[in-house]
Amino acid sequence: MSMKWIEVIMPQLAESLVSATIAKWLKKPGDQVEQYEPICEVITDKVNAEIPSTVDGIMGDLLVEEGTTIAVGEVICRMQVEASEQDVATQEMQASQDLHQEPAREQQAPVQSASTNAGGAIAHDPNQPMRNRYSPAVQTLAAEHGLNLQSIQGTGTGGRITRKDVLAVIAQGGQGASSLATPSTGQNASAGVSAASPSPFSGLNRNDAQVSNAASGAAVPAADAGIPVRHSGIHLTESPKIPQIEVEGGGQGRSEYFIDVTPVRNAIARNMRQSVSEIPHAWTMIEVDVTNLVMLRNKLKDEFKRKEGINLTYLSFMMKGVVNAIKDYPIMNSVWAVDKIIVKRDINLSMAVGTEDSVLTPVIKHADQRNIAGLAREIDDLARKTREGTLKLDHMQGGTFTVNNTGSFGSILSQPIINYPQAAILTFESIVKKPVVINDMIAVRSMANLCLSLDHRILDGVISGRFLQRVKENLEGYNMETKVY
DSSP: OOEEEEEEEOOOOSTTOOEEEEEEESSOTTOEEOTTOEEEEEEOSSOEEEEEOSSOEEEEEEOSOTTOEEETTSEEEEEEEEOOHHHHHHHHHHHHHHHHOGGGHHHHHHHHHHHHHHHOTTOOOTTOTTTTOOOHHHHHHHHHTTOOGGGSOOOSGGGOOOHHHHHHHHHTTSOOOOTTOOOOHHHHHHHTOOOOOOOSSOOOOOOHHHHHHHHHTOOOOOOGGGSOOOOOSOOOSSOOOSOOBOOTTSSTTOOOOOBOOOHHHHHHHHHHHHHHHHSOEEEEEEEEEOHHHHHHHHHHHHHHHHHHSSOOOHHHHHHHHHHHHHHHOGGGSEEEOSSSEEEOSSOOEEEOEEOSSOEEOOEETTGGGOOHHHHHHHHHHHHHHHHHTOOOGGGGSOOOEEEEOGGGGTOSOOOOOOOTTBSEEEEEOOOEEEEEEETTEEEEEEEEEEEEEEETTTOOHHHHHHHHHHHHHHHHTOOTTOOOO
């Protein structure tokens, strides 16, 4: 069985990602690797993620040490994969040409390069620099339906295959119409084409024939290191390392110790500073009587726990009230864009979840299409994944309005920082029993504060006050007959 070498590069896991840190290698040199099996864990400025292999093969050299930060598009390791019959035929043909056509190498090089782009399934096309870059979501979806990503035509920027492209192929019965179909071995052999690796890890194939070609000046397919990588324009001068703690007392008389800033902590610092620097924050608060909500939850929580296996929290009722208020005041679901205000049609609620060393904001997509029970399931699922460190980048993207349950740790008043670039953030404070005057009589009621930070470029006091009042009405409108399904 003939084998060949390919180079595995750091993929672009998200559009704004420009680098990642290798946290741990899950495969060692010589280990067998199956397609879609994780080969390493990486730390990004959003979440931790696993890099899956998109080919079957044997792990070769690990070119990046654990704890090293590497840019998107750079080589992280090499893998040995089985060469196809087409590759073997091509190697034999090239070896034969090396012996008989040595004087004409320089003249044939441009022709071979053009032929490679026309015949190879994943040959580099200058007009499609992102053709062979696959996101984890695309890889997972293709694996679930047994699709070959090489047969799918990408419609994204730079020819990149998007999730919509894969779903379109699935809807058509799994047959991807692609202009990049690979011609037969005989045609490639007769034309003297240098076939590119069928691996979605688009790197150079280090087989003997190609090394011979390189030595003799023949054309070799360009490596991905030369392909421009898209980025957001926001760069770090130096990417943070994996956390390392210097033990207190390491030096004589020392009364302090140091903690290296993690990529996640660095992202929090950058985003918070950007938010308070660019957004003119305003703040307001309203008090809500949630006595009926407390009684309703106490009535339903045990049955809900038996039926769903999760807790029915106050946050799910609160989110439903917020979603209904946003429907009445859609300007709350907007973004400042200098010369215009962009109002989002989809209501995607970001939910602040705190861990021991960070705060993450996973997103409940299309929250307006879910009932209270559906919101409770999403809250439980995202909170669990956050604390287990299993969130994916897709879980962190697309939020349009943020809700934070600060009352879960006893807070009764807070002034939150807006989750940039959203227009507002709302906190649900702790429920406290207080004496309240009702119809000139004093009664003990369950009360909670709602605190709203808003972008004063977009929102003013009138619209924000009306929005909070609508949320208050929605929460106080719950009664013992309210349904969660």
